[in-house]
Amino acid sequence: xxxxxxxxxxxxxxxxxxxxxxxxxxxxxxxxxxxxxxxxxxxxxxxxxxxxxxxxxxxxxxxxxxxxxxxxxxxxxxxxxxxxxxxxxxxxxxxxxxxxxxxxxxxxxxxxxxxxxxxxxxxxxxxxxxxxxxxxxxxxxxxxxxxxxxxxxxxxxxxxxxxxxxxxxxxxxxxxxxxxxxxxxxxxxxxxxxxxxxxxxxxxxxxxxxxxxxxxxxxxxxxxxxxxxxxxxxxxxxxxxxxxxxxxxxxxxxxxxxxxxxxxxxxxxxxxxxxxxxxxxxxxxxxxxxxxxxxxxxxxxxxxxxxxxxxxxxxxxxxxxxxxxxxxxxxxxxxxxxxxxxxxxxxxxxxxxxxxxxxxxxxxxxxxxxxxxxxxxxxxxxxxxxxxxxxxxxxxxxxxxxxxxxxxxxxxxxxxxxxxxxxxxxxxxxxxxxxxxxxxxxxxxxxxxxxxxxxxxxxxxxxxxxxxxxxxxxxxxxxxxxxxxxxxxxxxxxxxxxxxxxxxxxxxxxxxxxxxxxxxxxxxxxxxxxxxxxxxxxxxxxxxxxxxxxxxxxxxxxxxxxxxxxxxxxxxxxxxxxxxxxxxxxxxxxxxxxxxxxxxxxxxxxxxxxxxxxxxxxxxxxxxxxxxxxxxxxxxxxxxxxxxxxxxxxxxxxxxxxxxxxxxxxxxxxxxxxxxxxxxxxxxxxxxxxxxxxxxxxxxxxxxxxxxxxxxxxxxxxxxxxxxxxxxxxxxxxxxxxxxxxxxxxxxxxxxxxxxxxxxxxxxxxxxxxxxxxxxxxxxxxxxxxxxxxxxxxxxxxxxxxxxxxxxxxxxxxxxxxxxxxxxxxxxxxxxxxxxxxxxxxxxxxxxxxxxxxxxxxxxxxxxxxxxxxxxxxxxxxxxxxxxxxxxxxxxxxxxxxxxxxxxxxxxxxxxxxxxxxxxxxxxxxxxxxxxxxxxxxxxxxxxxxxxxxxxxxxxxxxxxxxxxxxxxxxxxxxxxxxxxxxxxxxxxxxxxxxx
Numbered sequence: 003x004x005x006x007x008x009x010x011x012x013x014x015x016x017x018x019x020x021x022x023x024x025x026x027x028x029x030x031x032x033x034x035x036x037x038x039x040x041x042x043x044x045x046x047x048x049x050x051x052x053x054x055x056x057x058x059x060x061x062x063x064x065x066x067x068x069x070x071x072x073x074x075x076x077x078x079x080x081x082x083x084x085x086x087x088x089x090x091x092x093x094x095x096x097x098x099x100x101x102x103x104x105x106x107x108x109x110x111x112x113x114x115x116x117x118x119x120x121x122x123x124x125x126x127x128x129x130x131x132x133x134x135x136x137x138x139x140x141x142x143x144x145x146x147x148x149x150x151x152x153x154x155x156x157x158x159x160x161x162x163x164x165x166x167x168x169x170x171x172x173x174x175x176x177x178x179x180x181x182x183x184x185x186x187x188x189x190x191x192x193x194x195x196x197x198x199x200x201x202x203x204x205x206x207x208x209x210x211x212x213x214x215x216x217x218x219x220x221x222x223x224x225x226x227x228x229x230x231x232x233x234x235x236x237x238x239x240x241x242x243x244x245x246x247x248x249x250x251x252x253x254x255x256x257x258x259x260x261x262x263x264x265x266x267x268x269x270x271x272x273x274x275x276x277x278x279x280x281x282x283x284x285x286x287x288x289x290x291x292x293x294x295x296x297x298x299x300x301x302x303x304x305x306x307x308x309x310x311x312x313x314x315x316x317x318x319x320x321x322x323x324x325x326x327x328x329x330x331x332x333x334x335x336x337x338x339x340x341x342x343x344x345x346x347x348x349x350x351x352x353x354x355x356x357x358x359x360x361x362x363x364x365x366x367x368x369x370x371x372x373x374x375x376x377x378x379x380x381x382x383x384x385x386x387x388x389x390x391x392x393x394x395x396x397x398x399x400x401x402x403x404x405x406x407x408x409x410x411x412x413x414x415x416x417x418x419x420x421x422x423x424x425x426x427x428x429x430x431x432x433x434x435x436x437x438x439x440x441x442x443x444x445x446x447x448x449x450x451x452x453x454x455x456x457x458x459x460x461x462x463x464x465x466x467x468x469x470x471x472x473x474x475x476x477x478x479x480x481x482x483x484x485x486x487x488x489x490x491x492x493x494x495x496x497x498x499x500x501x502x503x504x505x506x507x508x509x510x511x512x513x514x515x516x517x518x519x520x521x522x523x524x525x526x527x528x529x530x531x532x533x534x535x536x537x538x539x540x541x542x543x544x545x546x547x548x549x550x551x552x553x554x555x556x557x558x559x560x561x562x563x564x565x566x567x568x569x570x571x572x573x574x575x576x577x578x579x580x581x582x583x584x585x586x587x588x589x590x591x592x593x594x595x596x597x598x599x600x601x602x603x604x605x606x607x608x609x610x611x612x613x614x615x616x617x618x619x620x621x622x623x624x625x626x627x628x629x630x631x632x633x634x635x636x637x638x639x640x641x642x643x644x645x646x647x648x649x650x651x652x653x654x655x656x657x658x659x660x661x662x663x664x665x666x667x668x669x670x671x672x673x674x675x676x677x678x679x680x681x682x683x684x685x686x687x688x689x690x691x692x693x694x695x696x697x698x699x700x701x702x703x704x705x706x707x708x709x710x711x712x713x714x715x716x717x718x719x720x721x722x723x724x725x726x727x728x729x730x731x732x733x734x735x736x737x738x739x740x741x742x743x744x745x746x747x748x749x750x751x752x753x754x755x756x757x758x759x760x761x762x763x764x765x766x767x768x769x770x771x772x773x774x775x776x777x778x779x780x781x782x783x784x785x786x787x788x789x790x791x792x793x794x795x796x797x798x799x800x801x802x803x804x805x806x807x808x809x810x811x812x813x814x815x816x817x818x819x820x821x822x823x824x825x826x827x828x829x830x831x832x833x834x835x836x837x838x839x840x841x842x843x844x845x846x847x848x849x850x851x852x853x854x855x856x857x858x859x860x861x862x863x864x865x866x867x868x869x870x871x872x873x874x875x876x877x878x879x880x881x882x883x884x885x886x887x888x889x890x891x892x893x894x895x896x897x898x899x900x901x902x903x904x905x906x907x908x909x910x911x912x913x914x915x916x917x918x919x920x921x922x923x924x925x926x927x928x929x930x931x932x933x934x935x936x937x938x939x940x941x942x943x944x945x946x947x948x949x950x951x952x953x954x955x956x957x958x959x960x961x962x963x964x965x966x967x968x969x970x971x972x973x974x975x976x977x978x979x980x981x982x983x984x985x986x987x988x989x990x991x992x993x994x995x996x997x998x
Contacts, residue, residue: 019498020547025122026142028389029131029345030335035492038401038447038457040125040505042066042543042557046118046146051631051645052671056114058698058712059689060141062649062669064123065625066541066559067141070656071241071698071710074272074303076111081125082537082563082621083138083484083509086657087517087529090303090323091355091379091471095482095515097128097136100143101230103280104134106353107301107325110276113234114210116169117146117185125541126507127463127486129441130389130403133349137465137484147228148173148183148218159685163207164192173216184215195714196243196262200313201269205243206262206711210236224286233277241698242270244311244708247662250582251604252706253365256312261695261711267315270307276300286337293333301325310705315369317705321359323471328352341393346386353381357471360420365705370423377415377431377474383466384408389443397449408438409466417475431474437481439464454493461486465515470529479529482513501545509537514565516619516658518578530574532658534566535618551633558626568658569612577613579659580606580702605706613658624652643675643685651696662700662707669694690714 023034023043034041042064044054054060057076058069068079072088078096085095088108098105105111121143128136152174159167167190173183188211194204212234219227244266246258259265280297302324309317333347359375366372389403412434419426445459463484470476490505514532543557570576570591579595587596587609595611617623629647636642653666673687690713698710 020494020501020545025120026144027122027124027128029333030339030343035455035494035501035503036447038399038445038459038490039128040066040488040490040503040507040541042123042125043120044123045120046115048555048631049115049118049121051643051673052629052647054115054647057111057141060121060123061625062627062647062671063629065557065627065649066125066139067123068620068622068625068651068654070620071112072701073242073305073307074112074236074238074274075108077108077620078111078139078141079620080123080139080141081507081509081539081541081559082561082618083511084620085515085517086619087470087515087527089470089472089517089527090325090357092468092529093135095135095137095465097132097134097140098143099132099140100232101145101228101280102142102282102295102331103230103278103297103299104132104329104351105299106327106329106351107276107299109274109301109303110299111141112236112238112274113143114187114189114212115143116187116212117171117183117214119144119146125505126459126488127441127443127461127484129461129463130387130405130443131345131347133385133387133405133407133441134351134383135465137463137482145185145214145216146171146173146183148175148181148216150175150181153183161191163195166190166192179220180217182215182217184213187212194239194243195711196245196260196264198243198264198266198269199259200265200267203269205264205270206240206713208236208238208240210234210238226284228282229279230282231277231279234275236272236274238272238274239270240713241710242272242305242307244270244307244309244710246311247700247707247709250606250707251602252310252312253316253583253605253704254312254314255602255604256314256706261697261709262714264308264311265313266308266311267313268306268308268318271305272307273304275302288337290334290336293331293335295329295331297327297329299325299327299329309363309703309708310365311708315363316365317361317363317703319359319361321357321375323355323357323359325353325355327354339391342390344388344390346388349383349385349387351381351383353379353383355379355381355471356415359472362420362423368422370420372420373417374420374425375415375417375472375474376428377413377417377469377471379469379471380412380414382410399447401443401445401447403443405441406438407441407464407466408436410434410436411466411468411478413469413474413478415474429475433469433478435467435469435478437466439481439483453495453498454491456489456491458489459487461488468529470527472527473529476528479515480513480531482511482515482531484512485510499547502542503544504540504542506540507538509535511535511537514568514618518658530578532565532568532577532613533571534568535563536566537561537563537618537621539563551635553631554629555631556626556628558624560624561621562623563618563621565613565616565618565658567614568616569614570610576610577616577658579609579611579613580657580661581609583607585609605704606702608704616658616660617655619656619658620654622652622654624650626650639679641677643673643677645673645675647671656697656700657702662702664697664700667694667696668692669696 023045024031025034025037025041025043026032027034027037027039027041034043044060044063048063049055052063054063058071061067061069066081068082068084070077070079070086072086075088077086077088077094078084078098080096083095085092090107092108093106094108094111098111100110121141124132124136124140124142126139128140132140154172156170157168161167166188168186168188170186171183173181175181190209191207193207195206196204198205212232214232215230217229219229221227243264245261245264246252246256248258248261251257256265276299278297278299280295282296283292283294285292302322304322306318306320308315309319329349329351331347331349333345335345336343356378357375360372361375362368362370362372385405385407387403387405389401391399391401393399413431416428416430416432418428441462441464443459443461445457447455447457449455461484463486465482467478467481469478486507486509488505488507490503492503494501512534514535516530516532517527518530539562540560541557542559545553545555547553565577568577576591576595581596581598582602583598583605584600584603585596585598585607587607589595590610591612593612593614596607596609627647627649629645631645632643634642634644648668648670650668651664651666653664656662656664670691671687671689672691673685675683675685677683693714696712698712700707700709
């Protein structure tokens with residue numbers, strides 16, 4: 003089957019254009035450009051081509067995000083807002099979600115990517131719909147969902163430092179209502195980036211493996227359940243294999259031996275196990291969709307590390323910590339979105355955390371003497387929320403939302419002296435805190451044209467106070483608050499060849515929570531409240547597709563993030579400042595509260611002063627990224643894919659006084675992939691090509707300063723090992739040298755989000771049939787699954803004699819139609835009823851205006867409530883200008899749903915018979931869809947104003963779709979052989995299906 007484009011010149015340009023990006027930033031599927039929130043969405047292919055395989059490299063694709071490591075924990079900063087506290091029990095200031103499930107433990111943010119559909123980064127407070135600790139923003143990882151077709155793929159790679167890595171994915175249907183998948187990831191770096199010269203061992207290495215699985219049950223047309231589970235196990239030395247800072251001495255005058263090496267007398271290691279299960283249920287109630295998310299998360303961390311990173315046993319910390327969290331969320335979201343859409347919901351979280359730690363060493367009185375901590379922290383959090391969006395006009399929308407959060411936290415356990423490895427009397431630290439606060443959001447969005455819109459928003463955010471389980475004897479920090487103001491513009495220019503989004507913002511933050519290791523007991527950290535922080539910034543993202551096969555993308559973030567006031571208060575002596583010994587504190591409360599009095603002797607003295615105006619931690623003034631991806635054809639099938647990604651960071655302080663800094667740096671990643679076929683590939687990639695020196699963390703204690711440097715230059719070869727689903731269904735046929743290939747493609751066709759499909763067949767009467775499928779880059783996974791079925795159903799609509807089915811003859815066909823038909827741009831149509839008995843009435847609505855001889859047709863009705871875009875697909879000929887079509891049909895009911903979703907965006911649908919007796923039909927004006935489309939044999943009909951009529955039909959209380967029954971077929975798997983023969987005998991002409 004060959005492609006016939008709607009408008010040849012325009013379609014050629016749009017084939018080079020950008021794909022529509024669908025996000026769930028407002029807890030419903032929407033076009034990224036229509037959401038009044040600053041969002042960056044990175045798809046799976048962009049992640050892989052840019053060398054972004056784990057969370058700590060996500061910053062290279064999203065300049066507004068910074069990521070640092072502290073032990074087992076990962077710390078996200080969004081637009082300069084975050085927390086430097088990585089101790090167990092703290093949840094961070096930027097929420098981290100996976101498939102709608104909140105991850106409260108900071109160790110869960112450190113993950114390798116596999117079976118990822120996309121990652122959404124929401125910038126700015128998300129205190130209404132997401133709420134909990136989405137103080138500065140939110141990172142949401144969305145994984146693939148198994149569909150109706152069997153998929154299998156794999157990768158295996160080998161890199162320097164004797165690193166072996168691999169991924170495998172298998173997913174598909176188990177029954178007609180149940181599908182499942184499993185994704186496996188393994189990473190084993192056996193040689194380290196550095197060396198422990200005291201123990202003669204490699205350091206800076208990691209072993210990781212994980213598994214993730216989903217089971218999807220479609221219990222009925224309106225009810226769906228997704229059961230998910232994951233398990234990860236990590237042995238990691240990269241973030242705790244500390245080295246002495248090269249600029250400062252440790253107590254005793256000990257110098258650094260290099261940023262990659264260490265002289266530590268102990269081998270530092272973090273052993274982390276994470277697992278979780280969740281159940282997501284969705285029920286279509288007609289007027290709204292009810293969503294329930296239930297989950298259980300569990301984490302265990304066993305860590306042992308040398309704090310001073312020297313050959314002298316000054317300080318060692320060995321601890322076991324863990325967390326278990328239960329959460330339940332219920333949401334009810336309206337099906338209608340025009341003119342009013344709404345959501346309400348409730349959220350509950352129960353978190354139980356423990357920390358058992360031993361602090362020992364010469365700095366605490368002896369090798370086996372020091373302090374013992376056995377602390378617990380239980381949290382109960384309750385929230386209720388709601389949000390409403392109303393269309394003031396057809397181009398103006400106003401959004402308002404509010405959330406109430408009640409947090410109750412109880413500290414338990416205590417601390418004791420440790421002498422000769424014997425724990426003394428435990429001093430209890432029982433305490434509790436409780437906070438109840440409102441947060442809210444207001445936004446307005448104005449469309450200036452079809453491709454340009456502007457928005458303004460105000461958000462109020464809140465993060466509860468908490469305790470430090472490293473120093474449970476200290477008082478808790480107070481809640482922190484943020485008022486965020488933002489103005490933005492979103493645009494798609496040059497016929498969708500360029501997507502350019504920008505926003506300016508201002509944040510006012512009070513009681514900003516910061517961590518200081520210099521304040522607490524030596525080797526531990528304390529939590530402090532800075533009085534206030536102000537942030538001003540500019541955020542820009544862009545993506546361009548100037549030619550076919552070339553994509554350019556990037557962005558930048560400019561920040562001015564400063565402590566507005568961080569000096570002495572009634573409860574705080576001031577901001578902590580460190581000075582290399584020998585030092586004195588001679589000006590407490592000022593911007594320079596101390597001074598060094600001689601040559602460095604090792605260690606630091608802490609003074610308290612005024613850090614107002616100082617740059618906040620991990621908030622670079624400027625960060626940017628720029629990448630390009632090119633596909634170079636080497637033949638009919640062979641391709642060469644070249645990808646480059648560069649990023650720049652102006653540098654930032656790690657602590658509040660700005661002494662320990664990350665200097666400015668640039669990173670460059672790249673890959674070259676050769677694909678001899680669509681399914682097999684060989685890739686050579688490099689990370690940090692220039693071997694840039696940069697750090698995951700720098701931290702100070704009274705003993706000195708230690709650092710954890712990030713990875714050096716990495717290079718690897720990777721092989722794609724896909725498994726053909728045809729092989730899994732029929733190995734003998736898959737390996738046959740003689741076979742018929744049917745390929746289904748999904749490509750962009752218009753700036754309004756439409757798609758084009760083409761089914762291509764090779765004509766050979768004596769060959770059996772097999773399958774091959776591929777999809778264009780950037781298509782949404784749900785649509786891809788439905789588009790893949792088009793080829794099956796185009797061919798499956800013929801009977802064994804090569805003629806189209808004429809009626810609903812089989813009950814299973816009707817059931818199949820009923821199960822899969824779902825409509826609605828704003829929501830699903832509930833309580834659908836299919837009445838084949840009214841086929842005659844539907845058929846009579848068709849007026850044959852030429853060649854009255856035709857095959858008998860039957861039609862099914864779909865009726866339901868809610869907002870749907872109705873269309874009529876009746877008769878053998880139905881089309882739009884320049885669109886050729888398949889013989890007598892359109893395909894699967896799911897494809898019809900996609901058509902309906904798009905018709906509100908100036909969509910239209912067309913099919914045309916290509917045989918000699920081409921017929922013309924027109925839909926009468928009195929039909930509920932009110933659409934008139936005429937088609938002549940020469941493919942030159944006049945185009946109706948389809949979008950206008952669809953919008954008018956949307957306002958109807960009940961909508962209807964008439965559809966020829968013969969298009970349904972019985973499925974390619976059962977009759978493909980006979981169908982091929984029948985087509986060749988009766989209709990050996992090429993044809994297509996296309997819609998916009």
